[in-house]
Structure formats: C-alpha cells, structure tokens
Amino acid sequence: MMMPAYNYVKYLKPAIDSVKAQTYENWELIIQDDASTDGTYELAWALAQKDKRIKVHRNEKNLGIQGTRANAIKHITGDLIGHLDSDDTLYPNSLQTMVDFFADHPDVMLAYSDMADMDETGNVFGYRSNRNPGENLAFYGWMAFGVYRKTAYDKVKGYNPDIPSCEDGDLFMQICDQQKFARVPVVLYARRNHGNNTSLKNQKCDTCPARTTTCNFAPIWAKHAGYDLVTWKKKEG
Secondary structure (H helix, E strand, O other), X not given: OEEXXXXXXXXXXXXXXXXXXXXXXXXXXXXXXXXXXXXXXXHHHHHHOOOXXXXXXXXXXXXXXXXXXXXXXXXXXXXXXXXXXXXXXXXXXXXXXXXXXXXXXXXXXXXXXXXXXXOOOOOEEEEEOOOXXXXXXXXXXXXXXXXXXXXXXXXXOOOOOOOOOOHHHHHHHHHHOOOOEEEEEXXXXXXXXXXXXXXXXXXXXXXXXXXXXXXXXXXXXXXXXXXXXXXXOEOOO
C-alpha cells in the first residue's frame, strides 16, 4: 500500500487504522511524508512504532504529490500496489477482495473498485459506481480503490515527477493504454470531501504547459478522444 502524506495530521490516524483493520493481514503500508509541518510525519512515525508493517519515509524537501509518489514506490516490496490517500479510508474487506480478484484474473494488470463519498467528519453521504472497461479510454482516469501489479508498473515509464498534477491519472493512462484493466464492482474505498482535496487543484489539460512536453496522460487521452494534442480541439474527419 502507498500513502503519500502532507499536512493531514487530523485525518491520518483514521486512514492508517483502516489499513490495520483489514481482514487480509499480509500487507505493508509505505507512508511517504512530503516534508509536513503540522505533525503529520511525527504522528505517522509514532504509529509505525506499534506495527512493523508500517514504514515511514520523508522527503528532504516538499516535492508535491507527484514527486512524493515517485519516492514512495521505491520502497514498496509487494507484488500488488494499492493507493490510499492520507485523508481517505478503506473498508475492512478491501485488500482481501483485491488480492482474491487478482489471483482469479492473472491477465488483469490494474483494477479499481466502486467508492463511497464521506464528509469531513467521516459520515458517508453517497456512493459511486465507476465505469466498466470497454469504452473509449478517454472516458477514464484514476479511480479508487486503484490497485495494480508491480510488473505492470515496471512496463511503463512510471510516476511522472515532471507534471504539475494528475500523477495518478498519468499512471493509469500509461498502464491501461497497453495492458488489461478491470472494475471490481464493490464499494471498497471512502473518499473524504473536505474542500482541500488535492484532486480539486488538478490543472486542466487545455491550459497545462506539460501537455505537449512531459505529460503521459494528455497524449494518450488525445489519441483515444480524437483530439489534436497541440490545439486541444477535436480533429476533423
């Protein structure tokens, strides 16, 4: 499991507790702190002392979510890699469900579940059914609970520290443009909505300067959507 963390001390313990509550116990949790200043790193370190499956690392300086994920994956030793943000939580059966799914589907390289929305205090107020595979890849992006094989990651360029945002979507497009992906139609992930979510700060492709340079997401999206990468308009004909 990968958990990037930056100044989310008020949400960190529930996120970690949701991993510790898993029915599947053979997990590792890599927490990569992005030079937090609010006690997030210190709390993560203290909680890790109580469970050897939790490993905490810290960036020497603030790198943003992109660089933080790129650093976190260097420490992962497992065959399956799941994403849990430090302000979100998993359901107790999440890891077992995904481990069983990948065991039953050896050709699937990336899978994602359905998800719940919760408010700042952790109360669930809605559920989302994610899109099934089979449609135009331009309709997709990162979906939680996202899990992929380490072997799938090793076949692509990997996490891109040279883009301003959308690092998880960038990886999704790299993997799913070339490899098989699937939806697990069960709610396994709860996303906390608190108004300061990282995803709300993602830059739009049509104004992103990385679109034609360092980004992997935009070229793949444009290819499947039939867009011109430079003008970001639909191609004629």
